[in-house]
Amino acid sequence: MQSKYDFKVIESKWQQYWEEHGFYKVTEEPDRPKYYDLEMFPYPSGNLHMGHVRNYAIGDVVARFKSMNGFNVLHPMGWDAFGLPAENAAIKNGIHPAIWTYANIENMKRQLKTMGISYDWDRELATCKPDYYKFTQWMFLKLYEHGLAYKKKSAVNWCPSCQTVLANEQVVNGSCERCEAVVEKKQLEQWFFKITDYAQRLLDDLDMLPGWPEKVKIMQRNWIGRSEGCQFDMRIKGRDEVIPVFTTRADTVFGVTYMVMAPEHPLVEEISHNTPQAEAVQEFVAKMKLLSEIARTSTESEKEGVFTGAYAINPMNGEEVPIWIANYVLMDYGTGAIMAVPAHDQRDFDFARKYNLPIRVVIKGEDTPLNGAELTEAYVGGGIMVNSGDFDGNSVESGIAAVITYMEENGIGQGSINYRLRDWLISRQRYWGAPIPIIYCQDCGMVAVPEKDLPVLLPEDVEFKPSGESPLNYVSSFYKTTCPNCGNPAHRETDTMDTFVCSSWYFDRFCSPQESEQPFDKAAADYWMPVDQYIGGVEHAILHLMYARFFTKFLYDIKWLSCQEPFTNLLTQGMVLKDGSKMSKSKGNVVSPEDIINTYGADTARLFILFASPPERDLEWSDAGVEGAYRFLNRVWRLVLDYADLPQSQDGEAAELDEAARQLRFKTHATIKKVTDDIEGRFNFNTAISAIMELSNMLGAYRDNPNPQPVVFREALESMLLLLSPFSPHIAEELWQLTGHTDSITLMSWPQYDESALMQDEIEMVIQINGKVRDRITVPSTSDEETLRQLCMQTGRVSDQLQGKTIHKVIVVPGKLINIVAR
RNA sequence: GCGGAUGUGGCGGAAUUGGCAGACGCACCAGACUUAGGAUCUGGCGGCUAACACCGUGGGGGUUCGAGUCCCUUCAUCCGCACCA
Numbered sequence: 004m005q006s007k008y009d010f011k012v013i014e015s016k017w018q019q020y021w022e023e024h025g026f027y028k029v030t031e032e033p034d035r036p037k038y039y040d041l042e043m044f045p046y047p048s049g050n051l052h053m054g055h056v057r058n059y060a061i062g063d064v065v066a067r068f069k070s071m072n073g074f075n076v077l078h079p080m081g082w083d084a085f086g087l088p089a090e091n092a093a094i095k096n097g098i099h100p101a102i103w104t105y106a107n108i109e110n111m112k113r114q115l116k117t118m119g120i121s122y123d124w125d126r127e128l129a130t131c132k133p134d135y136y137k138f139t140q141w142m143f144l145k146l147y148e149h150g151l152a153y154k155k156k157s158a159v160n161w162c163p164s165c166q167t168v169l170a171n172e173q174v175v176n177g178s179c180e181r182c183e184a185v186v187e188k189k190q191l192e193q194w195f196f197k198i199t200d201y202a203q204r205l206l207d208d209l210d211m212l213p214g215w216p217e218k219v220k221i222m223q224r225n226w227i228g229r230s231e232g233c234q235f236d237m238r239i240k241g242r243d244e245v246i247p248v249f250t251t252r253a254d255t256v257f258g259v260t261y262m263v264m265a266p267e268h269p270l271v272e273e274i275s276h277n278t279p280q281a282e283a284v285q286e287f288v289a290k291m292k293l294l295s296e297i298a299r300t301s302t303e304s305e306k307e308g309v310f311t312g313a314y315a316i317n318p319m320n321g322e323e324v325p326i327w328i329a330n331y332v333l334m335d336y337g338t339g340a341i342m343a344v345p346a347h348d349q350r351d352f353d354f355a356r357k358y359n360l361p362i363r364v365v366i367k368g369e370d371t372p373l374n375g376a377e378l379t380e381a382y383v384g385g386g387i388m389v390n391s392g393d394f395d396g397n398s399v400e401s402g403i404a405a406v407i408t409y410m411e412e413n414g415i416g417q418g419s420i421n422y423r424l425r426d427w428l429i430s431r432q433r434y435w436g437a438p439i440p441i442i443y444c445q446d447c448g449m450v451a452v453p454e455k456d457l458p459v460l461l462p463e464d465v466e467f468k469p470s471g472e473s474p475l476n477y478v479s480s481f482y483k484t485t486c487p488n489c490g491n492p493a494h495r496e497t498d499t500m501d502t503f504v505c506s507s508w509y510f511d512r513f514c515s516p517q518e519s520e521q522p523f524d525k526a527a528a529d530y531w532m533p534v535d536q537y538i539g540g541v542e543h544a545i546l547h548l549m550y551a552r553f554f555t556k557f558l559y560d561i562k563w564l565s566c567q568e569p570f571t572n573l574l575t576q577g578m579v580l581k582d583g584s585k586m587s588k589s590k591g592n593v594v595s596p597e598d599i600i601n602t603y604g605a606d607t608a609r610l611f612i613l614f615a616s617p618p619e620r621d622l623e624w625s626d627a628g629v630e631g632a633y634r635f636l637n638r639v640w641r642l643v644l645d646y647a648d649l650p651q652s653q654d655g656e657a658a659e660l661d662e663a664a665r666q667l668r669f670k671t672h673a674t675i676k677k678v679t680d681d682i683e684g685r686f687n688f689n690t691a692i693s694a695i696m697e698l699s700n701m702l703g704a705y706r707d708n709p710n711p712q713p714v715v716f717r718e719a720l721e722s723m724l725l726l727l728s729p730f731s732p733h734i735a736e737e738l739w740q741l742t743g744h745t746d747s748i749t750l751m752s753w754p755q756y757d758e759s760a761l762m763q764d765e766i767e768m769v770i771q772i773n774g775k776v777r778d779r780i781t782v783p784s785t786s787d788e789e790t791l792r793q794l795c796m797q798t799g800r801v802s803d804q805l806q807g808k809t810i811h812k813v814i815v816v817p818g819k820l821i822n823i824v825a826r
Numbered sequence: 827g828c829g830g831a832u833g834u835g836g837c838g839g840a841a842u843u844g845g846c847a848g849a850c851g852c853a854c855c856a857g858a859c860u861u862a863g864g865a866u867c868u869g870g871c872g873g874c875u876a877a878c879a880c881c882g883u884g885g886g887g888g889u890u891c892g893a894g895u896c897c898c899u900u901c902a903u904c905c906g907c908a909c910c911a
Contacts, residue, residue, distance in 0.1 A: 007865090218830060222906060225829070230910075250911060263911090306909075336910045343911090349827095350909050423910050544906080614851070615838060621904090623838060631851050641866090680842085690840065693850035700850090703867095769846045774892040776846055814891055816845055824891045 008640040010604030014733040018119050026749055027121040029077050031530040038074035039531045040066045041510055041570075043539030043547075044081045047107040047129075048088060051114040053579040053586060053612070053624065054540065056596045060609040061576060061618050061688070062538050063120045067729035068682050070121070071753040077531050079513040080115065080122045082108050084131035085502045090435040093467040100435040101463070104131055114597055118605045119733055121749075126516045130505035135512065136437035137458035138522035139505050142554065143440055145561060147451050151197040154449070157428065158267075161189035166471040168432045188292070194439055194498060195426040198553045202227055202422040205552055214572030216619070219544045226545050228423025233407045234338065235416020237262055237315040239274055240323055246270060246315060249337035249421055253410070254402030257391035258344040258365035260355065261324045262315050263308065265334035266291040271311065274326065278312025284328065291330060299330060306331045306354045317342075318415045319406070320392065329354060337421050345381065352381035365390045366399060427550065429501040434465055434474040436499030444486035444493040453487050459495065473497040506547055507554040510534050510569060522563075529565050537570035538618075544575065574686060577621035579612070586624070594624055606731035607633040613688040613730055636734055639699055639727070643720060643738045645706065664712040667705055671719040672760035674698040678726045679753070692730060698723050717742075725754045769820040770795045772804050788815045795821045 021027065031037075042062040045055055059080075066078040082104075089100035108129060115122075128135055146152040160169040164184035168191070178185055198205075206227045209220045232251035239246060246264065250256070264271055266288045275284040287309045291299060308329025315326050331350055332341055345355035345362040355362050362375030368386035372378060388397045397405055410416040430439070438459045440452035452459055462481040465474045475481050475497035486493040508522065514531040515524035533555075548570070555569040578585055581592040599608045611632035616622040660668065674694050681691035702719055705711060721742065728735035728748045739748035763784050768791070770778045778800040782791065792813050795801055801823070808825040815821050 218906090221830065225907065228907095228910065232911080248911080252911080301908080304909090331909045331911095333910070338911095341911045348911070350911075353909095421910075541905085611851095617839085620832085620839095625838065625852070627852050628838065635851080638866095685842070687840095687842085689838090690842095690850080693840075696850055767846095771846085771892075774845090774890095779846080812891060814845090816892095819845055820892090822845080822891055 007637055008734065008737075010606060010636075010733070013737045014117070014119060014605055017733045017736045018116060020736075020747070021119075021121070021749070022124075024747075026747070027078065027123045028125055029075060029123055031527060032075050033530065035075040036073065037077065037531060038066075038069040038536075039077045039510075039534045040069065040536050041077075041079070041513070041534045041538070043537070043543060044083050044506070044509060045111065046083045046086055046088070047104055047111055049107040049110060051111055051118075051596045053594055053596055054576075055115075056118065056608060057576055057579055057612050057618075057622065058538060058540070059115070059118060059120050060612050061574065061686070062536075063118075063609070063732075064613065064682065064688060064729040065536055065538070065686075066121050067732065067749070068753065070749070071725075071729070071751060073752070076121075077126075077513070078121055078123060079126040079128075079516075080120070080124070081126075081128035081509060081513065081516075082111075082130065083502060083506050083509075084108065084129040085136075085436045085499075085505055087433065087435070090433055090467065093435075099463070101131070104129075104435075114600075117597075117600050118609065121732075126513050128509065128512055128516050130437075130502070130509065131435070133458045133460055134519065135509075136505065138512070139437040139500065139508070140440040140452070140457050140459060141454065141522055142504065142508060143437075143500065144451055144454060144457075146196055146557065147441075149557075149561065151200065151557065152194060152429075153197065154192055154194050156190055157193045157195070158188040159191050159193060159428070161187045161471075163187055168471070188294075191430075193428050193430040194496075194500075195428055195430075196504075196553070198427045198550070199422060199424055201553050201556055202229070202424050203420075204556055205424075205549065208552075208556075208568060211568060212571075212573075215570075216573060216575055219541070219548065219573060219575060222544045223549060226424060226549065230421050230423075232403075232419060232421065233410060233416050234419040235318060235410055237318065237340075237342065239270075239326070240314040240316060242274065242313075244270055244273065246326075246340045247338040248340050248342045249419060250342055252344065252347060252399075252403070253406035254388055254391075254394075254397065254399050255344040255347045255365050256317070256319050256342065256406055257388075257394070258346050258363045259317050259322070259324055259342045260345060260361040260363055261327055261343045262341065263327045263329045263332045263343050263351075263354070264311070264340040265332045266328045266330065267334040268328070268339045271328055274313035275311040280310055280312035283309045284311055287328060304330070306350065306357060308354065308358070318410075325360075327354075327358075335425060336423065346375050346378060347381055347383055349381040349383065352378070363390060427501075427503075427553075429504055430498040431501055432471065432473045432497075433499050434461070434467065436502060437505060438475065438481075439496045439498050439500055441496040442484055442486060442493050443496065444488065444491060446491055447486055447488045447493075450486055450488055450493070456487065473499065475499070503546060503550050507550045508558070510537075510551070511558070511564065525563060528563075532564060533566040533568055534570045536572045536574065538574045538576060540578070541575035548573070574618060576618045577616065579622050579624055581624045583623070594626075599629065603629055603633045604636075604733070606734045607636055610636065610692065610731050614692045615689065617687050617689050619686075635696060635699070636731060638703065639723070640734065640738065642699060642702055642706075643724070643742060646716065646720060660712060660715065661710065663705065663708050663710075664715040667701060667719050668715050668760050669763065670698055670701050671715075671722050672756040674726065675722055675754045675756040676761070679756070682729070688730070691726075695723060695726050695730075698726075722754050724748065725751055766818060768795075768818075770798065770801055771820055771822040772801065772825060774822060777801055777804050784818070788817075791815055791821055795823070 040062055042058050066076050070076045084104050089104045092098055092103045093100045143152055162169050162179040162184055164182045165179060169179060206229055209223060230251050232249055233253050234247055234249045236245035236247050275281045306329060308327045311326045311328055313326045314323045316323055343351040345351040346364045347366055364373050364375050365388060366386040367389045368382055368384045371382045385399045388394050388402045394402055394405055407418050438461060440459045442450045442452060444450055462478045465478055467474055482494050484493055484495050511523045511528055515527040518524055551569050555564060556567055558564040559567050581594060584590060586593045611629045614632060615628055677694040678691045681687045724735050724738050736748050765781050766784045767779050767781050769776055778798045780794055780798060782794060805825055810823060810825045812824040
């Protein structure tokens, strides 16, 4: 016998077998329970990395496990194939993004296939293919039709050195991730999706997702950032305009001593015009414009501002207060202007102290001074309203309600809710994305491309240069078109869509990826959706998962989907680390999955990565650990080959089991139970694998038994292979065949444990004295408490320990321990 | 600053409901087989001990017959958000 099993031969043999027999192809079967198991599809960067391996290994265990448990499992894979790296490669190396992308997909698919994952490759999709992005454009049209896609002027990240717009993700600490130039803000006409219309539902429905990690839900809640308060108008002294403000602290409205507008506020220029402040205001506004978003809004940067020369009137008490502009007020939250209450808001307090603005206390807490000058910091706690006219005496809570009611009754303002969530900017001035299907006609204005004209195809012959504009601007065959309304000359929108748009509905497409007339077949989606288990990195906790939820709700509203949430259960896997930090080229600590699979095989790679750590946690890569996994599979190999010629299992029980056989049978069924619970209940694959190792260890020990009982042994061996098969499917298939089976192990049912095998006649119990383990006794499992009390006193060690002590109490935990409390 | 997570042998980790701390694996040590071993098998392996005992889950305190697990407090590391009115 060879000392090492030949994984190369075995793995390619079974991969070929599965493929030839169409093992993982699925169709809707209304009579069977479905299970949609999905891993986040990758960006085709060119090579699989360990994070992918971990992601897909986890997903494959789930798929194979569910399949063996009778579910009709949909387990597809595809490519998030639009995106910047392809275009950057084009700029740098002169390779067309499409060629680069498809070559990468080819290579990654090849690598993925060597992993032996149970994908239905017939459903493979790539978001950059016209048959896919046709429907990404369809999604845009539907949103546009329902008023949820709109265009507005907006500040975007602009890299002055690359001469291009950057996505938020490409801005690292205020600088361009590629050239490290400081990113500026630039005003551009941009397309947005009105995700804010769904803010409340996106927030509320998080409660319908018990299968999501609490961490992710909290992050989404914070991101949506709902806050309740009220909005009211401040009149400007001597002018007709009013400035609306939003506050969560209506109870402090009598403490307003100034107000602040964002420097970008549209009224700033108006109100400072013709005042002595005009010049200072213009200077300050100009200065702010030059700053990056980070430099402008960071908590670290000092608060700065200037007086506008204008005054506002507090509608509650008629007081005039100066209007300032300052860096700490943001144009895109609330109304872009605030009432400032320095006594009860730390930011206002800091600002007031710096510019010597008055501070008036209107909430009296315990031991807080009533004189603003004595405050050392803003008082933000609870207390009683003071200096607030008729409202004095109210608590913070009742005061907020009372002030809002008063405002509503007197037409001053009203209760209002604000969200931190912003609309989703989907425009990209890039080539390698789905073109936004809009046409501009001189006569008709903005016209949506009719559905029948989709897809708006990306032209192939394009010149790539970093110009700050979409390369599509320079392709006249694309740019120039005719108006679908009037037929006059018109031009196309040249922005393409953010790739997050493409990934917001791909899980729907997987249900029926061949559809050419519609994005997906409703019946198929009704059968498969929602995704039962979604698995991927936590880095997508907010953006991708929020956008996908938004799309799902929208598709539900327009009656294309019947589920309101796309992902019932979410597993966020940890990172794969090497030497304590993330694998990266710059650190030189990258371990290549392809090398590992070549050296040890896919079964070993999968087994190690699942064994080393539970899935949610970060995983420290260990070459020695991989060796260990490989050794284990070789032990299993030898163990099975040693006994491959055992007789087939017989019906019914073996006549009489000796003690060793009973123990082995107990272990077999205990392992089935443990592995099942670990996979199903909590995805703890590491402990599931360790349980299989224990069973294999016991089988190894049993080989020395002079009187082995073949039926029990065979049951143990076969159970071990079945339990191992979702983790390391190739070796399990091969050994299953070698033990005389003709059907693939993939088609077998998951083993069921026999409750009666888990019954033990005798159990070991721990005896504690005052909580410390002093002895153990083996007793019949049926012993009653009284018997146990007596038995435990009789052991030598216990009676020694009890010398000279009085027993106060004896606690019996059935099946576990006896604790004698003695003093 | 706010929010979240984690902290257990030399290492990765286990202990699921308050009940034997350290399963399983790695590394290491000893032995067997062997011309040989970086293969395989057997045994050992938290600290301190000759042994008994004692100590031990980041630190301190508490609840309990009993705490890695619950409560209070504190430290460290990591992640997310960050002037959100």
